[in-house]
Amino acid sequence: MSKERIYLFDTTLRDGQQTPGVDFSLEDKIAVSALLDNFGIDYVEGGYPGANPTDTAFFAKKRTGHSSFTAFGMTKRAGVSASNDPGLAALIQSKADAVCLVAKSWDYHVKVALNITNEDNLASIRESVEAVVRSGKEALLDCEHFFDGYKANPDYAIACARAAYEAGARWVVLCDTNGGAQPGEIAGIVKTLIAAGIPGDHLGIHAHNDTGQAVANSLAAIEAGVRQVQGTLNGIGERCGNANLITLIPTLALKPYFAERFDTGLSQDKLKEITALSHAFDEMLNRSPGAQSPYVGASAFATKAGIHASAILKDPRTYEHVTPESVGNYRKVMVSDQGGKSNFVDALARRGITVSRDDPKLDRLIEIVKEREATGYAYEGADASFELLAHRTLGRVPDFFEVVSFRVMVERRFDARGELRTVSEAVVKIMVDGAEHMSVAEGHGPVNALDIAMRKDLGAYQAEIADLELADYKVRILNGGTEAITRVLIESSDGTGARWWTVGVSDNIIDASFQALQDSIVYKLMKNRDLAGRVAAE
C-alpha cells in the first residue's frame, strides 16, 4: 500500500515570533532556517518581508537549499488592485520560493476588522493568489479563524477556501487561530470541505494549543484528509503556542497508526536528529529544555520506581511506546531517593564504576543520596557531582586540594567620579601539597569572582585546569521565602568538548555556588586522569 505524503511546514520564524519573550534577530533567523533546511522540513515560513526591517533583510536572499523558502503576508487591501498593493509587491519581489497569504474567512471579521463586503474579501483572495501564481512563486492561503468562521457561516468559509483553490493556490491552510476547536469538530469540518470539492492534497492545518490539543487537532485533520501540517519548533507561539512539530513528526513517523499510511519524507536517520534539533533551538532561545517534552525531553524515557526499572532492563518494549534511540534520545535510569538498588548499580555502571550489590559502601552511598536529595540536591541533573559523590563514598578520590577558607565581598558605592559602582571581590586560601596558596580576584558578581579566584592558583594542578570553563549557571530557590534553600547547578566544559554538571545546595547562595565550583574542578582533575567521565556526557 503506497503511503500518502504529509508536507511539513514550519512557522517558527513567523507565527513563533509572537511568543512572549521571543524576538529573532536576522542572525537568529538565518541560523534557524539552516537548522530546518538541514533537517528536511518542506516549507520554512521565514517572516513578513516589507513589514519590518529584519524580515525584509532576511528575504533579500534565498536562505534555504532544500526547504521551500516561504514569505508570509496579507492579501491585497480592498480598493487597490493586486498589482498596486505595495505589501503584495514586497512579497512577490522577495527571494521567497513561495508566498503564504493570510485572509479572513469568518464573515464577522470581514465586517468588523476589515470593514468591507464579503464579496470584496473573496475578490481580494482571488486576485492576490492569482498575482502570486502569475509571478511564478507557489501560492498558499491561510484561512484565518477558519473553524469559527465555518461554525458562524459555513457557506462563506467554504467560499473563501474555494476562491483560493480555484485561483491556483497550491495549499489552502485551515487555521484554528484562537485554538479553541476540538479534534472531532476539525475532522467533521475538513471532511465537509473535501466533500464540497477542495481536495485534501491541497489542504493544510494550522492549529494552536489553547485547549492543549494542537497536536491532536493537527493529526485529526490529517486523518480527515489534509496533507500539510503547520507548526513550530518546541511548540513556541502566541498564548499557549502552535502545534509542536517536535511532537508531531515522531508521532507521524513512528506510530504505526500513522506511519503505515503516511510518509513525512524524513528518513529514519533524520528522525534520530530530532532531539538534537529541539535542544539546539532551546539553546538558541536560552530556554531550559522541557524535561517532560514528548520524545525529546530528558525525562521522556526516564523511570523512577525501583520495580519498573528491573523490568525495563529486561525488555523495554514492555514499558516504552517507542525506543529512545529512534528519536536520538536515551533511556534514563534515574538516580533518585526512590531508586532501588538495581537503579544505583546501573547508574554507576553507566559511569564506568563497578560495585557489588552487597558492598556496604553502596548502602552508604544510597543513604547519602536520599538524605541529600531530601535537602535539595538533585543528582539527576548533576551527573558529575553524583559521580564524585560515588567515588568519595566508595573511597577513591585523590586529595587534590583543600579550600581552607574563602571570603566574597560585594560593595556598591560612589567612586571617585561620583558614580555608583558595584565591585565584587573574592579571596580564597587553598592548600595544595602542603603549601598554602592565597588568591584574590574581582568579577562581574560574587560567583564569578569566586570562580576566578579558585582557579587562579592551584599550584601543581594549575596547567591542568587551563581549559576549564564555566559554561552555564542555574539557580533554583527551594522552599521559597525566608527558609529558602538555594540549589546551584553549574555546567562546565573543557578543551576536549566534554560538558558536565555539578550541584551545590545551601541556604547561602555563595556557599552553594562554591560547592558546585569545587566539584567542577575536582571532576576535571579526575577526568584528566581518566578516573571520571568515562561515559560521554549528555
Next chain:
Amino acid sequence: MSKERIYLFDTTLRDGQQTPGVDFSLEDKIAVSALLDNFGIDYVEGGYPGANPTDTAFFAKKRTGHSSFTAFGMTKRAGVSASNDPGLAALIQSKADAVCLVAKSWDYHVKVALNITNEDNLASIRESVEAVVRSGKEALLDCEHFFDGYKANPDYAIACARAAYEAGARWVVLCDTNGGAQPGEIAGIVKTLIAAGIPGDHLGIHAHNDTGQAVANSLAAIEAGVRQVQGTLNGIGERCGNANLITLIPTLALKPYFAERFDTGLSQDKLKEITALSHAFDEMLNRSPGAQSPYVGASAFATKAGIHASAILKDPRTYEHVTPESVGNYRKVMVSDQGGKSNFVDALARRGITVSRDDPKLDRLIEIVKEREATGYAYEGADASFELLAHRTLGRVPDFFEVVSFRVMVERRFDARGELRTVSEAVVKIMVDGAEHMSVAEGHGPVNALDIAMRKDLGAYQAEIADLELADYKVRILNGGTEAITRVLIESSDGTGARWWTVGVSDNIIDASFQALQDSIVYKLMKNRDLAGRVAAE
C-alpha cells in the same frame, strides 16, 4: 437534554509522585488533598498505604470531606488468598473510602513480570475486587497497559476488564500506561469494550502524555463512552506526565462541544478558581507556573502584536475561545517591547494611573521599558516595579530614602571549634531626611543579610515597614554562561494581605537583589500613602 456526569479522579499524590524531582511529604499530601477536596474533585487518590511510611500515615485518617478518599495498591499476589494478602489488608484497613487496585491486562506482562498464568491473573483480579467490595469500600480496578494489551490479545484484555466489573468494581479504568495510544485507537477500543458488555458509566480513562495527547486521548475516551477521567494537577507525572486536569476540566465545562453533553459537577464559580488552584500547586512544588499553560498560564490570554490588541479591546470574542474570567485568569495586554501605545495606556489604567496618550512622558516610559526589557527586565511578572517605574517616569515618586552605599560579605572559614562555618554580613548606609543611617546585619546568605540591613533602620519610616515581609525570591540567569545577566524577582507581603512582585536585573546577583529589595520598600511606602497598589494584586 439531560447531561451525563463525568467523574473527576485526581492521582497527583499517587501517579504524580512519580514525577522526576517531586516528592510529597505527609504535610504536602494533606495540603494537596485539601486543595482538591475544596475544589470539588470526585476522587483523590492519595497514595499507597502499606508501601511506605508517608502513605501509611496519610491513610491513617480520612483526609477529605467531599472527595472520595482513594487508596491505590496491587491486586493480591498469586498463591495467596485475598484475606491473607497483607498488601490488600493494608488497603482495606486504611481510612480510605475507595480502593483502586492495579492489575495486569496485557498477557505478556502477566507472563514476564508476574510469571503466572492468565487464569491466575483473572482470579487475582476477581478475588481482590470482591474483597474490597465485601469490606464496604468502593472498588476500582486500573487495567494497566490496557490498550497495548488489547492490541496484543483483545480477548484477554476484555476478560480482565470484565472480571473486575462482574466482581463488583464501580469503575474499571483503562490505562494507557506507556502513553503511546492515539485518540482514534482509544475511541475504537472503548467502543468495542462497551459493545462487549461493560457499560461506559463504569469505565474510566487514565492517559499519559508521551505523544502530547493525554488530554485528547482522555476526551476521545469520554466521547466514546467512558465517564471517569483520571489526571493530575498541572499534568505532572512520570516521563511526559499524566493528563492535565487543569486543561481537561475547563475544556469539558466551557467548550460547547462537551459542555452541552457532559456535566463535571463543578459550578461556574468553582471553575473560576481553577487558575488559583493551578498556581497554588505550582507554588507548593516550587515550580515556575508555565506561562503558556492552556487556560491558566500568564500568557494564555496575552497578545503581543499591536494590531491584534486594538481589536481585542473592542470585541474579545473575535480572538478568544473562552473568556479569561471564566477560569479566573485575566486578559493580559502585555507590557512588552512590541506593545503599542494602547497597551501601555491600558496597563497603566489597570493600576489606577491615568495618562494621556499624547503625554511625552508616556513615550519616555515606553522607551525605558523597551530598553530595559531588552536587557532582561521582565515587567510582566513584576507589577510593582512596573508601577514604580511608571510613577518615577511620570514624575510622581516621593524621595523617601537613598541607599548611599552597601557592602555584602560572605566568608567561609574554620571557627574557634575547628568547624567550617559560612557567615554572611551586610552593611548599608541610608540617607533619610538628610540624616545618615548606617546598619549592619547578618543573615542566612548575602541577600537575606542585605534585606535585614536595609530594613533595620529607615529613620522616620521604620514603623511603617514593620509588617513588610519577603515572601518569595526567584533567580533566573539569562543568556547563560560567562555573560550572564541575573534577574531577581522578589515577592513581598504585608499585614494587609497584599502581595507584590519587584524585579532587579544586573550581571551581579547582589546588585539585582538590591534593586528588587529597594523597589519593594519604596512600593510599600507608596502603598501606605495610597499612591500605589490601588488595583488588587493578582
